[in-house]
Amino acid sequence: MKRTLTITALLLAAIGCRPVPDATLEGRVTLDGRPVAGVLVSDGTQIVETNKNGKYFMISDKADSVVFITTPSGSVAVSEDGLRPGFWAALTEAPDKVERHDFKLVSENQERYNVLFFPDIHLSNDPRRNDIRRFQEKVAPYIREKASDMEGPVYLMNLGDLTHELYWYEFDFNESDAYNMLAELELPLKMYSVTGNHDHDGAIVGEDVDFRSAWIYRKVWGPDRYSVNIGNDHWVFLDNIIYVNEEGKGKKAPGIRGDRSYLESFTPKQLAWLEKDLSYVPDSCNVYICTHCPFFHGSNISEGRATLPDEQLTFIDSLCTRFEHKVLNFAGHIHKFDFFSKKEYPSFFQYGLPCASGVMWETPEEYSLYCSDGSEAGLMNGTCVAGIPMELSFETYDHGKRNYSIYDMNSVGKAYKNSAEVKIQRKKAPERADYSNRKFRNSIFVNWWTWYPGCTIEMFENGKALQVNAARHEDPVNNFTYDLPQLAHPVKHHAVRNNVSCIHMFEAKASKTDSPGEVIFKNEKGEELYRETIARPLPFIF
Incomplete structure (x- = not known):
């Protein structure tokens, strides 16, 4: 018997x-057809490594219904x-049943690679907004052109929704249909993708609704937490939406049984992973x-506030202190720019990114x-080169690189005075x-979309410096292109909402109506x- 066990052990070792x-x-x-050791494999709770023959074994309760690898650097x-x-x-x-799942990798040169961040595209097949056609005519060609022009591999980072x-159910278009398109x-x-609050099935209510309502997302895009190594970088994708969807409440629509409510939070299991x-x-x-939800709600006149529970942010910050470079959080959800950090959490910085569909088309x-x-x-573009922090830039679909808007409020005031819709509003x-x-x-108003704490604006009138103040004014273009058109169908959205102030607005007062002006934008180091x-007068156009 002992001899038999010894032979069995030797045979196992041999393979x-x-x-x-x-x-x-x-x-x-396998990598390029050959077994690869040291690849991390997880079921969402445990993490094991492949052995020298590329094999892994795990005792799993399969609670998350997925198994995944952390792709090693230099491969996809x-x-x-x-x-x-x-x-x-x-x-x-x-x-209790044994399952086998193999993964195939191929080598990829990632010394230089690129990412396009893709938040809140909100595809719905709505005939009123024509979102599918507009996506195919405007956004898809932009993505194709950008990806084709970039040096090195390109990844689209879907930040949810x-x-x-x-x-x-109203327009017969769900997560699976979006994937097929x-x-x-x-x-x-x-x-690569993370889950947004609108990526859950609103027809699912009751016990364990957060997990069950994400069934289509999981079927199409996979786990709600995973990581990928690309070049010298480690990318983590985490779902920070806990879908509640209380039955019988909220906005009613065909097939929707709940109020589609949610919490902005991680689960203990996600943080342990x-x-x-x-x-x-x-x-x-x-x-x-x-993530889908950003970590903070920023401000140019205060210290902002945390979006996620403080204890979770404190825990994440403690995990990130040892890294040589500040950890970056990329998120969507808020439909606006919100670049921010808080001194209580010095190890990471947030890039809250605006809606890639405008305001949901x-x-x-x-x-x-x-x-x-x-x-x-x-879309925000990122270029990553080995050993160098990511270089970020924002480009609009229609006008290329833009980071701000400048408003001559005399011209804006005339538009408001002459608008019948403004009077109704x-x-x-x-x-x-x-x-x-x-x-x-x-x-003079300056809406510096990509502003972040430490950056400053200088304004001049005929060469004379003006006093610049941070402000919380609403943006006039947003009013004319979103709020005022909503007056035609107020049932669909809030046409008269009052919380519309902008967190990156600055103002100065000129002395004349027609004097020329100059605006200088500087980073936290004082560099232009x-x-x-x-x-001036500067026309109000959009």
Whole structure:
């Protein structure tokens, strides 16, 4: 008997296995057809490594119904559809049944690579907004052109709300339909995703609704937490939406049974996995965490506030202190720019990104797409080179690189005075800004979309410095391209909402109506970023 056991052990060693009597998950990872050791494999709770023959074994309860790998640097998981890297597999057997899932990697030169951030595209197949056609005519060609022009591999980082669950059943278009449309476009890139609040099934209510309502998302895009190594960088994708969807309440729509409510938070299980995942990452790595909801709500006149629970942010900050570079959080959800950090959490910085669909395609088609902070819609681009922090730039779909808007409030005031829609809005919501008021005469507003704490603006009139103040005014372009058109169908959205102030607005007062001006934008080091000379009166156009 002893001899038999010894022979068995030798045979197992010879084929690179180790006895795991109760393993319920196993498989093999190959790179360019050869087994690769040290690849991390997870079921969302545990993390194990492949052995020298590329094999892994895991005793899993399969609670998250997926198994996935952390793709090693210099490789990418083989994609069967050209869009989704095959780094994950759905678990279909009972917890006590053994499943085998193999993963295939191919080598990829990642010394230089690029990312396009893709937040809140809100595809719904709505005939009123024509979102599918507008996406195919405006956004898809932009993505294709950018990806084709970039040097090195390109990844599309979907930050959630690819679809809009309110309309899944009304317009027969859900997460699976959005995937099929994207796959048919054959874009020259790979796509990674996180879950947004609108990516859950609003028809699902009751016990364990957060997990059950994400069934289509999981089927199409995979796990709600995972990581990928690209070049010298470690990318983490985390779902920070806990879907509540209380039954019988909220906005009613065909097929929707609940109020579609949610919490902005991580689960303890996600944070435990994150701690394990980051423990494998070298201190020198750049770490990027993609979520749907941002960590903070920023401000240019206060210290802002945390969006997530303080104890969760404190925990994440403690995990990130050892990294040589500040950890970056990329998020969507808020439909506006919100670049921010808080001194209580010094280890990471937030890039809150605006809606890639403007405000859910509500901007009338005669205008460019605009977001809720008045910024023009587009995508944030990131270029990553080995050993160098990511270089970020924002480009609009229609006008290329733009980072700000400048308003001569004399011209804006005339537009407000002559607008019948503004008069209606003022009657329904007198608290809204009235830019025809004389107190705004000769004011110059600058909406610096990509502002972040430490950056400054200088304004001059005929070479004379003006006093610049941070302000919380609403953006006039947002009012004319979103709020005022909503007056035609107020049932669909808030036409008279009062919380529309912009967190990156600055103002100065000129002495004359026709004096030329100059605006200089500087970063936190006092270095000049942009400079623009304006001839006044400056027309109010959009």
